[in-house]
Amino acid sequence: MSLDGKCAFITGAASGIGQGVAVRTAARGAHVVCADIQDASVTVKMIQEAGGSAEPVLIDVSSAQDWTEAVSAVVGRTGRLDLLANVAGITPGASGSAGDTVLNLDEATWSRVLDINLKSVWLGMKAVIPHMREAGVGRIVNTSSISALRGMPGMAAYAASKGGIQALTQQAAAEYAADGILVNAIAPGMILTPVKLSNVDIFQEVAAEKHLVPRLGEATEVGDVVVFLFDEATFMTGQVLPVDGGWTARG
Template identity: 50%
Template sequence: MTSPNTVALVTGAAQGIGRATAIRLAQDGSHVVCADIQDCADTVQDIKAAGGSGEGVALDVRVAAAWADAVGDVLGRLGRIDYLANVAGVVNMISEDSVVGLTEEAWDDVIATDLKGPWLGMRAVIPGMIDRGGGRIVNISSLAALRGLPNLASYSAAKGGVAALTRQAAFEYAERNILINAIAPGTIDTPILADITPEMKQANANAHLIRRLGRPEEIASMVAYFFREGSFLTGLVYAVDGGWSAKGNF
């Protein structure tokens, strides 16, 4: 394959926000490396059916060696990674998620994917971006990073860490023309909500001023904006939350 104009690496691309982001970036003309611990074949198929360019790669974002292998392979074949979207994330499915009720196993599981993963991703791609004269990174944080929410202690800690790490990385690499931002979504209608009750799902919908859940495509459009248009934006934690952060209560 000859090197395309832009190459985007998207984690969590098998479903939800990651899938929508991969499809949107391909629509915008990037060759998209769809990375996930799950099979991304359906995402890649949809990208190609729409006339876009994409490929799937198995990636456990918690493992430094997996990042080194994946990034090294892409750089070796395509010569560049222009965009990184760190989307992969989990919620605690192991224990209660209050500060006292949270187990160490559950804490480690969430932190490894939701916070360590984005750090490892940035660490893996930034040297190549420096070599090529720049790049752009978007990390997915959460509204839970900005306010207290019920039973989300480990998730809030991880996503708060993503927000802080985004600001720090933006500070460190802006002079190298690497622009790094985070998006803090409200509640988005993805498979991560499959196990909550209909009543809780409705409560989350009602928490937004728009009074509905967000769609993965709406977050993907903001990722695409940061990549294609955000030439004077870095270090932001940008709430895409249907007005929830303006409302002031759950």
């Protein structure tokens, strides 16, 4: 696989799955814009030390103005924007909180989760697709979750946002296939990311019970699937691929 000469914009790239996607995308030859509300310089350094090309960009993915300015600046510097991975998101219930339930959610939390997880995907595609249409080709990968495919207590707003991403991915795929733009999504299972590192033993135990592959996934393993959708999946669009160690294959 090769993404030589391509420019990829990846959100949530400072750590976790976003970092794994950025590292794997750069390893295939793309110049990677590591976008995050946090400083992504660590990811950029990892990529550059491995011989790749990357730059950090600060962005609030829930801000339309931030998206417009960031994408315009990247296209101004590189002359192109070929690939978009919408990875940034928050998980209110990841640390065991009982707050993300239908009854316990407050309106402010609901709005924040939907803004960062779902609205950001719409804004990202809205900012990038015009440049892809002009080029006549583009690849977009959005990040849903297996929580959009299975009921999981304590993940009400999160699951709603991820279910919205699945529907929005299918809609965008239908709208822009004629422009040469393929839009797919991934649905990760339990991945070893910083938000889970404080309770590794607990999450490992849960993973062993839920996954057919009895461990947590690695962020770079998710990155490999994104790279596949970026490069080799030329006859796929509107699909949601579980990257879940077999979780959703279980009865």
